[in-house]
Amino acid sequence: MKDLSIYIHIPFCIQKCYYCDFTSFSNMNDKIPKYMNSLKAELNLYKEKLTDSTIRTIFIGGGTPSVIDGKYIYDLLGHIYNNLKIAKDLEVTIEVNPGTLDREKVKIYKEAGINRVSMGVQSFNNELLKSIGRIHKADHVYESYRLLREEKFENINMDLMSGLPGQTLEDVLSSVKEAVDLGVEHISHYSLILEEGTHLYNQYKKGKLNLPEEDEERLMYHRATDYLIKKGYNHYEISNYALPGFECGHNLVYWDLMPYLGLGLGSHSYMDNKRFYNTSNMLDYIEKVEKKFLPIEGEEEINLSSAIEEFCLLGIRKINGIDKGQFKMRFNVEIENIYGDIINKHIKNGLIIDNGKAIKLTRKGLDLSNLVEVDFLK
Numbered sequence: 001m002k003d004l005s006i007y008i009h010i011p012f013c014i015q016k017c018y019y020c021d022f023t024s025f026s027n028m029n030d031k032i033p034k035y036m037n038s039l040k041a042e043l044n045l046y047k048e049k050l051t052d053s054t055i056r057t058i059f060i061g062g063g064t065p066s067v068i069d070g071k072y073i074y075d076l077l078g079h080i081y082n083n084l085k086i087a088k089d090l091e092v093t094i095e096v097n098p099g100t101l102d103r104e105k106v107k108i109y110k111e112a113g114i115n116r117v118s119m120g121v122q123s124f125n126n127e128l129l130k131s132i133g134r135i136h137k138a139d140h141v142y143e144s145y146r147l148l149r150e151e152k153f154e155n156i157n158m159d160l161m162s163g164l165p166g167q168t169l170e171d172v173l174s175s176v177k178e179a180v181d182l183g184v185e186h187i188s189h190y191s192l193i194l195e196e197g198t199h200l201y202n203q204y205k206k207g208k209l210n211l212p213e214e215d216e217e218r219l220m221y222h223r224a225t226d227y228l229i230k231k232g233y234n235h236y237e238i239s240n241y242a243l244p245g246f247e248c249g250h251n252l253v254y255w256d257l258m259p260y261l262g263l264g265l266g267s268h269s270y271m272d273n274k275r276f277y278n279t280s281n282m283l284d285y286i287e288k289v290e291k292k293f294l295p296i297e298g299e300e301e302i303n304l305s306s307a308i309e310e311f312c313l314l315g316i317r318k319i320n321g322i323d324k325g326q327f328k329m330r331f332n333v334e335i336e337n338i339y340g341d342i343i344n345k346h347i348k349n350g351l352i353i354d355n356g357k358a359i360k361l362t363r364k365g366l367d368l369s370n371l372v373e374v375d376f377l378k
């Protein structure tokens with residue numbers, strides 16, 4: 001039996017946030033029923049291939065999975081449970097937006113076996129939320145969080161963002177403190193990336209965006225990290241923090257370069273030494289799946305040397321770094337034989353350390369991780 005994870009993409013949102021370039025639409029709700037059927041049909045196309053796989057984690061992401069009726073999520077997960085072999089300790093995450101939950105939905109999620117909820121909070125400052133196009137206010141976060149706890153969800157993540165236009169260090173720290181005070185088990189804390197084509201990007205190009213200076217943004221990151229560590233959170237990946245035992249199993253699959261299957265619009269997969277991705281065109285996706293064709297738009301063979309590159313590129317983002325023993329076991333060669341020069345160069349720069357067991361980023365390296373990452377690409 002092989003372990004496998006499944007990612008399911010739900011591309012519907014109420015409104016497009018100003019920073020977001022994920023595959024998501026605010027004007028396609030009429031496609032929800034067809035799309036949800038297509039997801040089941042797409043899974044059927046893989047069924048035969050997956051008879052010797054055990055599903056360890058499922059991640060329902062988006063978009064905003066919580067905008068659609070809970071019955072679709074229940075039905076889809078039921079279809080997966082009925083057709084694939086499922087691990088006893090299956091982790092099932094759903095992404096939700098504050099303000100899109102009600103008790104009935106939360107109860108259905110519980111019945112459907114969902115045991116981890118990831119809430120896109122971004123900030124507890126209402127003005128900031130409005131300025132980045134969020135539909136919710138801080139009160140919606142408290143309300144959704146209370147509902148989830150009342151229905152006995154015991155593993156909740158909050159996504160927070162730093163480096164937003166007009167955001168101060170105090171804003172960032174007070175949002176992190178708010179999430180900690182609520183008692184969430186996991187926090188993902190992302191620095192804003194200005195993605196081409198987004199509203200914020202266009203504002204930036206016009207010189208209309210008041211972004212924090214780079215030093216200030218780095219200070220936000222380090223102060224938030226120090227605070228979370230002080231509060232007992234394990235900083236386990238550049239942007240991720242968890243109370244002990246609550247690290248996200250699904251994300252670890254990505255960072256450890258383990259196999260996963262992505263279902264739905266624009267989703268990516270890594271299986272059988274291949275990376276492949278689906279079309280991002282809704283009509284094309286539905287039509288292909290209806291005709292029993294895989295909706296794959298592109299694929300790339302991952303040979304030994306690209307697997308080594310990816311293993312390092314993803315592994316270095318983990319705070320524990322690239323485990324040298326695992327590297328040797330997986331690729332049958334010492335990491336120093338492949339990357340000796342690069343490792344030495346970045347140890348000298350002060351960006352990484354080699355503690356005998358692993359190669360990992362230093363505090364300075366956390367800020368300049370991209371310099372290390374590019375060097376792993378041969």
Ligand SMILES: C[S@@+](CC[C@H](N)C(=O)[O-])C[C@H]1O[C@@H](n2cnc3c(N)ncnc32)[C@H](O)[C@@H]1O
Nearest residue numbers: 019020062063064095097120159190191192193
């Ligand atoms: C698919 S979205 C989350 C789900 C949900 N739709 C929501 O927004 O609440 C995943 C997370 O990525 C982060 N994110 C999205 N776009 C980003 C960007 N341009 N820069 C940094 N973080 C971003 C946000 O924190 C967001 O919550």
Ligand code: SF4
Nearest residue numbers: 013016017020062063
């Ligand atoms: S951040 Fe989330 S809610 Fe906002 S547009 Fe992107 S996917 Fe939708």
